[in-house]
Amino acid sequence: MMPLPDHEWEALAACWHPVQFKRKEVITVAGEVEKYLYFVNAGVQRLFCLEGDKEATLLFTYTGSFSGIMDSFQLQQPSSAYLEALTASDMLRMSYTDFDRLTLQYPTIERWVRLGTVAALSGLLERHKELLSFTAEQKFRKLLTRSPHVLQLIPHKYLASYLGIDPATFSKLLSTVKL
Amino acid sequence: MMPLPDHEWEALAACWHPVQFKRKEVITVAGEVEKYLYFVNAGVQRLFCLEGDKEATLLFTYTGSFSGIMDSFQLQQPSSAYLEALTASDMLRMSYTDFDRLTLQYPTIERWVRLGTVAALSGLLERHKELLSFTAEQKFRKLLTRSPHVLQLIPHKYLASYLGIDPATFSKLLSTVKL
DNA sequence: ATAAAATGTTGATCTGCACCAAGATTTTCT
DNA sequence: AGAAAATCTTGGTGCAGATCAACATTTTAT
Numbered sequence: 001m002m003p004l005p006d007h008e009w010e011a012l013a014a015c016w017h018p019v020q021f022k023r024k025e026v027i028t029v030a031g032e033v034e035k036y037l038y039f040v041n042a043g044v045q046r047l048f049c050l051e052g053d054k055e056a057t058l059l060f061t062y063t064g065s066f067s068g069i070m071d072s073f074q075l076q077q078p079s080s081a082y083l084e085a086l087t088a089s090d091m092l093r094m095s096y097t098d099f100d101r102l103t104l105q106y107p108t109i110e111r112w113v114r115l116g117t118v119a120a121l122s123g124l125l126e127r128h129k130e131l132l133s134f135t136a137e138q139k140f141r142k143l144l145t146r147s148p149h150v151l152q153l154i155p156h157k158y159l160a161s162y163l164g165i166d167p168a169t170f171s172k173l174l175s176t177v178k179l
Numbered sequence: 180m181m182p183l184p185d186h187e188w189e190a191l192a193a194c195w196h197p198v199q200f201k202r203k204e205v206i207t208v209a210g211e212v213e214k215y216l217y218f219v220n221a222g223v224q225r226l227f228c229l230e231g232d233k234e235a236t237l238l239f240t241y242t243g244s245f246s247g248i249m250d251s252f253q254l255q256q257p258s259s260a261y262l263e264a265l266t267a268s269d270m271l272r273m274s275y276t277d278f279d280r281l282t283l284q285y286p287t288i289e290r291w292v293r294l295g296t297v298a299a300l301s302g303l304l305e306r307h308k309e310l311l312s313f314t315a316e317q318k319f320r321k322l323l324t325r326s327p328h329v330l331q332l333i334p335h336k337y338l339a340s341y342l343g344i345d346p347a348t349f350s351k352l353l354s355t356v357k358l
Numbered sequence: 359a360t361a362a363a364a365t366g367t368t369g370a371t372c373t374g375c376a377c378c379a380a381g382a383t384t385t386t387c388t
Numbered sequence: 389a390g391a392a393a394a395t396c397t398t399g400g401t402g403c404a405g406a407t408c409a410a411c412a413t414t415t416t417a418t
Contacts, residue, residue: 023416049308056311058304071301075294080305103293107286114282114293115254121300122250125237126259128303129228131310132235132343136405155365164311166406171367202386315375334395345376350397359418366413373406383396388389 008106015102016092021085028083034072036093040065043089046158049081057161060086060154067091070120073099074113086154131164139163140173187285194281195271200264207262213251215272219244222268225337228260236340239265239333246270249299252278253292265333310343318342319352 004012016039021027028034030050038045038061045067048057058081061067072079076096103110130139143150143163150159160170183191195218200206207213209229219242226248227236237260240246251258255275282289309318322329322342329338339349 049312051308051312054312056308058307058311071297071304074297075301077301080308103290104286107283107289110286110289110293111282114289114296117293117296117300118250118253121296121303122254122256124300124303124307125250128237128307128310129230129235129259131307132237132340133228133230133233157365161311167366168368168407169405172405175367336395346395347377347397348375351375354397362415362417364413364415367411369409371406371408374404375402376404377402378400380399381397383394385392385394387392 004108004112008108011106012102012109015094015098017094019091019093021089021091023085023088025085025089026082027085028069028072028079028081030080030082031078032072033076034069034079034083035096036068037070037073037096037099038067039092040067041090041092043091044086044153045089046084046086046154047081048084048161055161056164057158060150060158060162062153066116068093070117074117086158136163136165136169137173137177139165140170140177144177183287183291187287190285191281191288194273194277196273198270198272200268200270202264202267204264204268205261206264207248207251207258207260209259209261210257211251212255213248213258213262214275215247216249216252216275216278217246218271219246220269220271222270223265223332224268225263225265225333226260227263227340234340235343236337239329239337239341241332245295247272249296253296265337315342315344315348316352316356318344319349319356323356 018041019038021043027038027045040061040063042063044063045061046057047059047061047069048055050056067083069079069081069083071077072081073096103113130142134142140163143159156170156174157167160167163170197220198217200222206217206224217240219240221242223242224240224246225236226238226240227234229235246262248258248260248262250256251260252275282292309321313321319342322338335349335353336346339346342349
């Protein structure tokens with residue numbers, strides 16, 4: 001994903017504004033239109049849906065990554081997901097108005113956003129494939145190898161939800177698997 | 180997704196070339212970089228991955244929709260998926276070279292592609308949520324209500340694979356559920 | 359520092375659905 | 389039209405993993 005020219009970079013940088021969220025604070029509620037694109041300076045966040053009384057965790061965002069409900073933000077349509085701060089979070093955000101202006105004004109930015117979005121799509125397809133074909137243990141192992149650090153970072157019940165398995169099963173795999 | 184101006188529309192239209200595929204023909208092989216973006220004039224296609232000896236069906240494309248392995252195409256990276264014609268297919272395609280030139284030359288096209296990609300991401304997130312939280316029967320019902328026509332159009336074993344359930348289970352649900 | 363809340367562990371059941379297999383039906387090809 | 393291939397159906401069986409529950413541990417808040 002090529003770097004942006006200086007001029008674009010400056011225009012972009014000027015649109016970010018700092019925000020903080022407390023632990024457990026809900027950043028965006030399902031049903032609303034996502035107003036902001038976020039960049040995480042510190043903290044961990046969780047994107048999830050409610051299905052009946054169950055939660056389905058779609059993804060986590062971390063220090064150094066973008067955050068927000070991307071589809072709702074870019075399409076300015078109501079989202080079916082919640083965004084929540086798992087830890088106290090220090091973020092930058094940009095309003096849709098600014099975002100839209102920037103993408104219209106600078107084709108390089110428009111392109112950069114497109115490629116970022118495709119990269120997100122690519123990652124989601126990869127996980128989708130795993131959900132379709134892996135057993136609980138296979139999903140668990142994959143998580144361990146791909147991102148072992150999350151074990152210390154994120155409560156296991158959310159990791160279980162992310163894998164689509166029961167928290168109790170997750171705990172059992174934890175003792176079984178690595179021996 | 181706003182319409183394109185006339186001039187862009189003409190430039191775009193000039194880049195499409197017709198191709199045909201036979202039933203069961205593999206259009207793109209996993210491991211390769213997707214060279215083309217497709218538009219389906221007639222037929223049904225299936226995008227799937229191989230995981231061990233199991234197939235995971237990610238999505239179907241139909242008459243009137245775009246097709247191809249979108250992430251591999253846009254990022255020009257090797258794909259982990261296969262694209263296959265389920266029925267004899269009549270398609271238009273555009274090379275990556277032309278695609279890239281068009282997006283660089285016309286910001287409206289670049290933007291239009293971005294929004295199309297986000298829409299795809301949005302749909303995939305929706306399905307992802309269902310995979311995480313639905314039982315076999317819930318996924319089956321959802322398929323029936325969302326796209327009942329596919330029952331006549333696509334062999335049930337592929338629909339089962341798309342839902343992540345066993346073909347035998349799909350068949351049993353078919354007799355159980357609608358009564 | 360201490361109480362309270364949240365999270366994690368572990369064992370005992372129970373069940374949804376994968377798996378297997380054989381026969382029936384439908385679709386495709388020549 | 390007829391043979392061959394592909395797909396669908398249906399019953400039986402087994403197990404991975406959900407669910408339940410009680411206790412242990414860790415984390416958060418005051």
